[in-house]
Amino acid sequence: MTTHHFSATHYHITLGSHEPVLQIADGDTVLTTTVDANGMDARGETIAASPNPMTGPFFVEGAEPGDTLIVQLDRITPNRTYGWTRASVAANVVDPDFVPQLPAREKAEWRVDAELENATLISPKTKLREFVVPIKPMLGCFGVAPYDGQAISTATSAEHGGNMDYNDFVEGVTVYFPVFVSGALFFLGDGHAAQGDGEMVGTGIEISMDVQFTVRVLKNKKINLPRGENDEYIFTVGNARPLDQATQHATTEMLRWLQDEYGLDAVSASILFGQCVEYNLGNMFDPAYTMVCKIPKRYLKEFARPSS
Amino acid sequence: MTTHHFSATHYHITLGSHEPVLQIADGDTVLTTTVDANGMDARGETIAASPNPMTGPFFVEGAEPGDTLIVQLDRITPNRTYGWTRASVAANVVDPDFVPQLPAREKAEWRVDAELENATLISPKTKLREFVVPIKPMLGCFGVAPYDGQAISTATSAEHGGNMDYNDFVEGVTVYFPVFVSGALFFLGDGHAAQGDGEMVGTGIEISMDVQFTVRVLKNKKINLPRGENDEYIFTVGNARPLDQATQHATTEMLRWLQDEYGLDAVSASILFGQCVEYNLGNMFDPAYTMVCKIPKRYLKEFARPSS
Amino acid sequence: MTTHHFSATHYHITLGSHEPVLQIADGDTVLTTTVDANGMDARGETIAASPNPMTGPFFVEGAEPGDTLIVQLDRITPNRTYGWTRASVAANVVDPDFVPQLPAREKAEWRVDAELENATLISPKTKLREFVVPIKPMLGCFGVAPYDGQAISTATSAEHGGNMDYNDFVEGVTVYFPVFVSGALFFLGDGHAAQGDGEMVGTGIEISMDVQFTVRVLKNKKINLPRGENDEYIFTVGNARPLDQATQHATTEMLRWLQDEYGLDAVSASILFGQCVEYNLGNMFDPAYTMVCKIPKRYLKEFARPSS
């Protein structure tokens, strides 16, 4: 179990089978940094091209197609105080006839205080005045290299993860990705100090981050979509457009999970779904939208789950 | 302020301009009962036709088109112990290729204990065994008569409310409906002892209820969609298919609310949206799906809001 | 076989179980008129409320729930020269970011010449100058009373027909409707002198019509959606939003038709579908969109089809 300190010298705007920047072992921990969605780093310098430049990829030894990569998000901390957001709700999330009433999409600027764990609106000057929100630092875009030699834009998301913009991808969460290529090739970036559900303005509070993560490999464990877990929930992440399909993806993957790992029959899984499932809207802005399907762990205590 | 005790003798399976069963005044309270989605009453007798037979309509004096009807849900309590659900996730919420793997859609039966505030699965016998869930009694279908003389099936929902199947329509919530006809004509029914997000099996735990509600009329206050309010949130309810459009409806109505009643400019409303909005999936089963857009009231304290 | 001449004295803006205006027998023919979408008649007087006021309903003797009503559109002829359209593509059919570039939705006016079979743009004055299009008179909204006592707005469509706005519902076409109530209760109106695919501006060239139609009843023949037939094609009509679901409805109904009436097995029907099917976009404007699934009759000659 080695801990690596990694400083990026270049960034990627696709998740693909790019040259690894570091080779790490199953169980290793990495401390690194990410630049913001526009490529601005901790010092406020723009050092990478948009959108969502990625740190990585990290080659995880032993990860092969058909395995699962586990990424433990140990720490996600803003490493500067300047954050920015778009200042207009996006055109695709309102009724078409309402679009002309949206404001011009100017930027809003925030002062992020990682110690006070809040962000304060600096500009523009609006009726919100000195508006303060609690922060909840998250990664908007992270994932692995996709199959068939694809290189998928960091603007969007799919089975490999990518730009999911889900506001519960915070520190303490364990994320599971299907492995499509040797070494999995893990990428990360696009930190948000905070973000409402759905990323309805097209951004969170965009900021650069210090990130620590730990990887593990589950051999011969095939999953279809990103999955996650925190203290309260297991969850699956559907990335597609429209929301209906994103929801179908997440729902189907959760049914598989309940049946394959928790040993529930189809009727049991359905009954659990009917009364206990929760959904979160990750984003409704990117080319693929994201819906998250969650089952509270308290309902699963009695059901065997293998090693993972 | 009169309190009425109303016992239904007949029920409706559309929300339309039907003969009122009772005339009530602005400020009055009604205690009544609802039968379950299949028309079964407190004694277990099926006394009304499916789907979702409605108690009502109640004619609210003074309510005219262009006004808003406020309905305070004072109390929603199961009035029997027998509840039922479907026992298969619905075909439309999973990936199309997964549909053949769904179980046959048999019924599950529950014993509901209103005092213990839980429900216990009685049949079928599954791996869940004596599965117990907390209850959170709600109304699945309620609303007012729609415009233009329409009579809209209790299977679906729209601007007038109807079969929204949102699991936070519980006691203590205040609901706002646009008034489309003289007297508003309020209907209610389809109680669920509990229901997961999205009503993914097509039912909650269906049960008959004792309901108490209080009405008020906001004169010359035009809203476009159902709105609601509880201790923590204000929320708007989009009813449409697909989810994208339901979300657009809810988002647009919330933007209007923030601008019209809280005095926010378009940029302020957008910024609030960007960092503070939450969404809930009401249902993804009925002909129209339901998405709910919520803003925490703690962010709105400083902004004036008129009389309502 | 009687021929009835019917003059309307009132109109309906929902399709529902309204009082019949005329009782007709299986095989009878009706000559009547329809007003335009705004209720303007042959003389240019507005005599009915919007939207899409309907002539009817006609009670067809012997038609009972579970039967099919056949409506032969014998003749559809504009009975005045003044037609109108909206003059802007609708907001919902363009990319959301493009909406602010749409023109204000003013009206365009046309002179319709039924003998020359064309329409000439009169106003506004645009670069199109004296723009002339061929006419192809059609009914935008027609159908039967829906089930469960619903009264469905003439703004939309569903299993009962309604505002399908499909530009091949022209004279010579035979249309099949499911019968949901005794007498079927047939309504018609919303004539268009011409209309592009999809009704992308929200109207065709709206005009009043002389219409002749003939009804027949197919006893004990249950269909699920409107179907149609002309010299070249059989077709099914899916009415729903989004287009994906409208297409699923039309496709499913055609598969049923091929299997039930033409005796094709599921693989044969699929192969025919794979190489020979055609789709038309009826409308993408109304609350429910319309997609039409067509199979050329030349591929069906060898397959037995019962009496219908």
Place this chain on the structure above:
Amino acid sequence: MTTHHFSATHYHITLGSHEPVLQIADGDTVLTTTVDANGMDARGETIAASPNPMTGPFFVEGAEPGDTLIVQLDRITPNRTYGWTRASVAANVVDPDFVPQLPAREKAEWRVDAELENATLISPKTKLREFVVPIKPMLGCFGVAPYDGQAISTATSAEHGGNMDYNDFVEGVTVYFPVFVSGALFFLGDGHAAQGDGEMVGTGIEISMDVQFTVRVLKNKKINLPRGENDEYIFTVGNARPLDQATQHATTEMLRWLQDEYGLDAVSASILFGQCVEYNLGNMFDPAYTMVCKIPKRYLKEFARPSS
């Protein structure tokens, strides 16, 4: 103007910035071959990996980002007699509850006669017996390298073209692609001898082809999506899911075309759209669906169009 004869030695399953196989000049013609969707060539040997292995990319001299690549499809001819299709309508194109009634997705085999211009069903043996359809050879997947270094799977389509599966991409058609990288990098493959609208079984009659095409470069001419032209129509191609968004894309691009090249104002373009537009369903099977928006050229004769 050189004519190149190109024989492929390897194939690609993404459209990306791969090493060019041939450098050609503006105005050059290429004669080459394509293998079928499964990589089977003219001799019936499988020489490339699925899905839809591409011949190319061809580097077109002078094509730079911001230009338009014109590809004239001069000739598309099946170069073997064996064709295959899937034999079941796809699960995503029928109502979810109907999915269990679809046949198992076995293959159907066809004998394609390029001289007689038809295809005969060989197996399975069904009620269709010796079913014969006319052929209309087309390219299912072709396009250029996308922007930002993406490598996009040949399973799907986007602004760069790709797997559009539109049955009017036949010989005689001129196709316009936006250029995103130096040399444009043109790929082609996935020939279909015939295909119904929408590719509802997930394939056309898959076959290898002899293809001849000619390229031209329109300098400093920026388009956003694939466009096309044949004797009767100009058309735009929207690739996205769901169909609603594919249609929005195609509609928006056509409005831009009419305004930018034909000099129509927004109202003129809308009026033309309202009465004269036609839509075709390209595919409703691939990850991105395809809708095509068409304007008959006869309505455009009087409007100036620059050099292209």
